[in-house]
Amino acid sequence: MRSVESLIFEKGAPGRRAATMTAMDVPAASLESMVPPSMLRKEPAPLPEVSEIEIVRHYTHLSQRNFGVDTGFYPLGSCTMKYNPKINEDMAVLPGFARIHPLQPDSTVQGAIQLVYELEHYLSEISGMTRVTLQPSAGAHGELTGLMLIKAYHEHNGQGHRNIVLIPDNAHGTNPASATLADYRSVEVKSDPQTGGIDMAHLKALLDANAANIAAIMMTNPNTLGLFDSKVAEIATLVHEVGGQLYYDGANANAVLGITRPGDMGFDVVHFNLHKTCSTPHGGGGPGAGPIGVKEHLVPFLPGPMPAQNEQGYFWEDVGPLSIGKMRANKGNFGVLVRAYTYIRTYGPDGLLHVSQSAILNANYLKHALASDYEIAYPQTCQHEFVATAERQKEEHDVTALDIAKRLLDFGMYAPTIYFPLIVHEAMMIEPTETETRETLDYFVGVMRQIAGEARTNPEIVKTAPHTTPVGRLDQALAARKPNLRWTQGQEGTH
C-alpha cells in the first residue's frame, strides 16, 4: 500500500520557488501606492512554496490515483461507462473546431455549423424525433428543458393547469428532481413485481383519478432494472388519451440503437446522454451534453438558435415567438458535440446496431454467469444492464452490497451501482457496456464468485475491504454527518 499523498500545502519549505524571476528593469512601485488599504491583505496568502519537481511529482501521483475506464473495468449500472475512443479527442482538437469562438460570423465557421446540423439529424434519425436541440449541458439539464417544452405546449393549448408528472418507482432520481424544478408535482407509479415494467392497473387508476391534470409521464425504457417495458405502446395511448405527454429518459439508450426508437414507441420528448450513449468523456461534473429531441408539435417551443442550411451554406437560425428561450449561453458544449459526432460517424448505422447488440449480449452473459452465486432481481432476459443482489449474502453472512462493492476495488475494478433502484433490496446494478472483452467479463465473474466464497468462509475480509487501495474503508456516515470540507493551516492530516 502506498502512503497517502499529502496536500500541496503540506509540502515544500518557506522561500522555496519553482521559478526565479529576473531582476526588475522598471522602477518598483509599492502595493500601497496602487491598492486602497481596505483591499490589501493583512497577512500574506498561505500559498504553497514548492520546487518544480515537487509540483510535478505531486500532481503525477494524484493522476496515478485516478480510476477510470482507461485503467480498469467500470460496470457502474445506468452510467454506461463505455470506453471513449481516442479518435474523438483527435477530432475535438482540430483547430477548426477547437480554436473558434461561438460568436464568430457564420461564414467563418461553416464546418462547425455543418457538424452541429448533421449531428442534429443523426440524433433525430436514431431517436425517431422531428428535431433535436443540442443546447442542454447534461442529462438532467435536458430533462428540465424537455419538461419546460411540455409545459409551454400545455400552456399554449390552454392546459396550463396540468401539474402532475407521473414517474415510475424505479426511475432515476433526476426525474422527480427535474419535475420539481419545472414546478410540477411528481406522482409515483408502481412497477409490476413480475415484469419489472409499469403496473398497468396502478397507471390506469392514476390516469383516471387525475385525467385533467396529467402533464406527462417520464419513462426510461429499458428501465433501471435493465428491462424493456413491452407495454410502452399501450402506455403511450393511455397517457395521450388523457392529454398527457410522454418523456423518454435516454439514460439507457445504449440498449436500443438501431433496434427501436423512442419516437416509434410513442414518446414526444427524448433526451440523450451523449456522455453515455455516444462515448463522450464522463464524470468530473462535465462538460456534458443532454440533447433533447421532440416531435413536430413541440418544435415551435425549442430553444434557439437552431442550425440551418440554405443555398449560401450553413447558418444559425433564430426561433419563433413560442420558444422557451435559450437554455444555455451560445450553442451548447461544442467540444462534446464534436466527440459524439465522431462516434456516430465512426460506427455508422450498422455499427451502432452492433454496439447495442453487444452491450445486451455482454449484460446477459454476466447475468447468467453470476446467477449461481447471487440472486438476480429479475431473471428474465435483460437489456444492457441487470440488477443482481446481495440478499443471500446479507441474510446468510451479514455481507452487504456495500461490502461486495468495496471488495471489488481490491481487484482493480470499479464497483457496480449499489442500492439502486430503490425497489430492490441490496441491489447491485451491473452494466458492462459493449466495449469489454470476454476476458475482462470472465475476470469480473471470477472475482465476484471469489467474493461470494469469501462471504461464506471469511466474511471479515469482505466487510473490512478494500485492503489494497491507498486508503481503506472510509466512514461515509461520519463524512456525511460531519463533513470536513476545508483544510486549514496547522490542521493535522485526517486521512
Added chain:
Amino acid sequence: MAKLNHPANLKYSKTDEWVRVDGDEATVGITDYAQDQLGDIVYIELPWNASQSVSAEEKFGDIESVKATSELVSPVSGSITKVNENLKDTPELINDSPYEQGWMFVVKLSDPAELDHLMNATDYLAYLEGR
C-alpha cells in the same frame, strides 16, 4: 427479519412509521425495519417548530441515509406538541434506538379513529414478509 425488533405495544403504518398512543397524544418514529433498510442515517428534516400540524398519509419530513433520501409520512393527523431536537445533530439515534431516543414528534390526535387503519406488530411483520 429475525433480529429486528417490532414491539407489540405499537401501531405500524405501511410506510414504516410507528405510533405509540398515550391518551389523546401519540409519539411517532420509524421502525427498526425502516432504519435497517436505510442504513446509517445522516440527516433528518422535521417540522422543527412545534405547533405545526400533520395529516395522516401526508409527508412530514425527509430522512437521508448514506444510501438514499426518503419522505417521512405521518400515520396520524393532529398538531405537533413536541419535536425531538436531538435528531438535528445526532440523527444516528434513529439507527441506535428507533423506538426510544429516535422518536420524532409527539402529536395531539385530531382524529383518533385513524389509529384503526394502522397495523399491529403481527400484521406489520406479515406485511414485511410479503415485500
